[in-house]
Amino acid sequence: MADTTLTLTLDTGDVVIKLRPDLAPNHVARITELAGEGFYDGVKFHRVIDGFMAQGGCPHGTGTGGSDKPDLAQEFNSEPHVRGTCSMARTMDPNSANSQFFICFGDAEFLDGQYTVWGQVTSGMEHVDALPKGEPPANPGVIQKAVVG
Incomplete structure (x- = not known):
């Protein structure tokens, strides 16, 4: 599963x-499970801040929801939040990650050790860069399909 x-x-x-199960095995398992169920298909990037990050994974497209699965305990790690880093969104409660995630546009080391890094973009970052910006964007980008392989 090292190269999933x-x-x-x-x-x-x-x-x-x-995917980085070596950093966050439970978060990778959750994302894999949700992707396999089609949870992310059709979900919007509801919060896209130029130079910072693109956030998606809310079934309502508002940032207020998650899956019906229980929230995850944090798996903070030493991986830095740099361009292409994929990390879990959460509330003020460090153990509230569920289905929402974000992809960093640039370096955001102030997030290090406070959010669970679970992956790194290896290709297609230009498509993340091209997402419509806004909180929420007027015409948000959509995940057409999410597939683990």
């Missing part, structure tokens, strides 16, 4: 993310 990837098909093309 998550492919997010966006309007502009595919984003391939190397």
